Amino acid sequence: MVATAQDGADAQSMRPSRPVPHTVEDLVGLTGARLVPAASGTAAPVTGVALNSREVQAGDLYAALPGAHLHGARFAADAAASGAAAVLTDPEGAREVAGAGVDLPVLVSPEPRSWVGPVAAALYDSHPGDGTGQDLFAVTGTNGKTTTTYFTTSILRALGHTTGLIGTIEILAGDTPIPSRLTTPEAPHVHSLLALMRERGITATAMEVSSHALEFHRVDGVHYDVAGFTNLTQDHLDLHGSMAEYFEAKAQLFTRERTRRAVVVLSPDEPWSGAMAQRARENLGASAVTTVALRGSDTSAAEAADWTLRSLTRQGIGNSFVLQHADGRVLRVHTGLPGDFNVANAALAVLMVLDSGVALDRLQAALDEHDPLTASVPGRMELVGTEPTSLVDFAHNPDALVRALRSVDPREDDGRVIVVFGATGERDTTKRPVMGRVAAEEADVVIVTDDDPHREDPGPIREQVAQGAREAVANGARAAEVLVIAPRATAIRTAVRMARPADSIVVAGRGHETAQDVNGVDIPLDDRVELRDALAEMHMQTKEQK
The missing domain is CATH 3.40.1390.10 (MurE/MurF, N-terminal domain)
Structure with missing residues (x-):
């Protein structure tokens, strides 16, 4: 930087x-x-x-x-x-x-x-997690960290806390927003922020903790009350080299030196969550670890989990669901954000707050009275328009892209899913064709464009992604069209021009970001603005035609 x-x-x-x-x-x-x-x-x-x-x-x-x-x-x-x-x-x-x-x-x-x-x-006398009046929550994992921290702070506010947030999108110290350049700031900033928050009367803070933060000692000296784990899927292998090394980096959070308690989501789609739960039990003790099994988890995982997702009902674009503990206790939860992955994020946030010592009936009352899990998260499945349903999401790896596309699948009508995305330059190259493949498998129209190429030639990046999509189509994947369009703003406008009212458009990869790094130069570009402007132009043309 x-x-x-x-x-x-x-x-x-x-x-x-x-x-x-x-x-x-x-x-x-x-x-x-x-x-x-x-x-x-x-x-x-x-x-x-x-x-x-x-x-x-x-x-x-x-x-x-x-x-x-x-x-x-x-x-x-x-x-x-x-x-x-x-x-x-x-x-x-x-x-x-x-x-x-x-x-x-x-x-x-x-x-x-x-x-x-x-x-x-x-x-800075930050002394976090030692009873000084500031509860600290950490969230790690490949996908879902940002949304889970926003959900967590929203629940805490509903419970009467004055909250702080340290994450990808922003740092909130009381009512003061400070732009964030890293998912987790460097160690001096982390400790000075925690001390500053305590000075301003903040009583609870949620923080994203990336694998980079753990590897580069950015959260050394911080002790959390509760640490949560979302999932582990392919990403950052340019740094870690292998999924096993990536796992070990994340596992550093679940030790007595870093947290008092842990909550782990047991995901049916990947093997790392069970391993993380076991590692946390070994490090913290079994009684300090809470697990939640999601819908689709195998029977053994559900039976072994402390909490299990027992029902899931679509409600608007969001979901209502019930979490049931092995001892029979239940929590009724609703989130207004779409996608099964946001059910997982919501469940994790709820259980992290519960594990911090909040009484279950008090937590349930806050969920019922304030609907805190409908909080908008900038650039995370952010709804920009309807007819066609148009969303911007930060999905920038294969697993996140699959989750985003599945969450908008019309299912009951003839609407199509149109995706606009690319791959980042100077990062893990092995995921590029994989992202193309999963896009072709989950969407009807695939538009490959540029993400942040950084100092890499964007043309070959696009082609590596597109080749994965074309090969998937040749093997019978869902997509009817694979287009390669640059620049990104043109790709977004093309998607809008192609869309019918029943379609869904997902612009993926950059989320809340407002500048595109091309050869070391930051070019202003906000997917939400581009998508909103293209939709407004389309609706204006439709009115004129009428």
């Missing part, structure tokens, strides 16, 4: 007003790092921590970490000029700092990244 001038402003707005000063010696005791004193022999108190030299404020510990292309120690002089009190780095970085003549105390550790979170927790 390239830093901008705005980064510093965002960092400032996320700082708590009352940090806890620590001496350099205090931090040596915390981290076990080797201290190289400043040549001048002076050392100022440390009151903050920053990973980016552009975010450094007076009194900060500058964490100079090795990067993909440059070592952060190269910017130690800039950090010192901005008022840094000390530097945390590895042996290579220490040599770079010394060579640059930077006169600051240097804490040298072989794994400096692993200490950024604990240091930030100490400096």
Whole structure:
């Protein structure tokens, strides 16, 4: 990520007003790092921590970490000029700092990244999950993290909490929204946000926790009250290499160091959920893990689960359902969002809140009186228009795409499903033809276009996706047409022009995003705006023809 001038402003707005000063010696005791004193022999108190030299404020510990292309120690002089009190780095970085003549105390550790979170927790006094009045909820998994965190905060508000949210779309600290650049911010931001939220009287916060966050120590030093698991399907293999390694990254959340309790959705479609439930039981103890079996789970899974989905009724575009515990207790739940996957997200959110210590009858009353699971989630099955039903979703991997397309299948009329999507550049290439195949299997019209190509040539990406769709059609898949259209705005308008009133259009892959990265340049593009404008134009033309 390239830093901008705005980064510093965002960092400032996320700082708590009352940090806890620590001496350099205090931090040596915390981290076990080797201290190289400043040549001048002076050392100022440390009151903050920053990973980016552009975010450094007076009194900060500058964490100079090795990067993909440059070592952060190269910017130690800039950090010192901005008022840094000390530097945390590895042996290579220490040599770079010394060579640059930077006169600051240097804490040298072989794994400096692993200490950024604990240091930030100490400096900002975030102490999450320790009874300070802020309940913390974490959600991990491939798909559904964002929606589940929105559902969770909506339930908590219905219960009377003042809530915080840290996620892909936005960070909400009280009533103050702060744009989010990462699914989970870096460790200094996480801890400063939690402290800031506590200062503002926030009593419960839900956070998305990605595999990247766990691998790169972004949530080190955070302890959650309840952690939830949605599912594990193919994604991010460019980072993890295999599904087994991807699983291990996610499993780091379900340990005593990171959470008090866990809730796991047992999915019938993939084997990883049962393995995650078992891993959580081994780490946390069986009594600290709650499982929920969804409709379609095999008999053994349903019998072993704590909660089971016993009924599911379509209600508008959403669903009503009942969760039944093995001891006979029930929860009646409704969500206004479409799709079986949102039933799973809703069930997970409800049970996470229940496991935080809320009485069942109080939770049921909140669900009945406030309908909190009909909360709109930006870019997640977001309804943009009707006749044709037109939605924008973030689905950017095969499993999410299947779920989105199945959720809008007309079933009872002659409407078609039209999908517009692409694949991201510089990411896992193996999923491209797979996404094309599943689109052809689940939709009647497949329009392949560009997602975020980044610095990769978009043409070959489109062709890899389209080839998967064409091969599926040759093997008898559902799609009657496979089109390749760029740019993306044109593809969206083409879908709208093709659509009949009974059809459903799903524009997938980018969701809430408002800029498309093409060769390193952010081009303004919002699928919701493009789809809404195309629908308005179509309806205007229809009126004129009449």
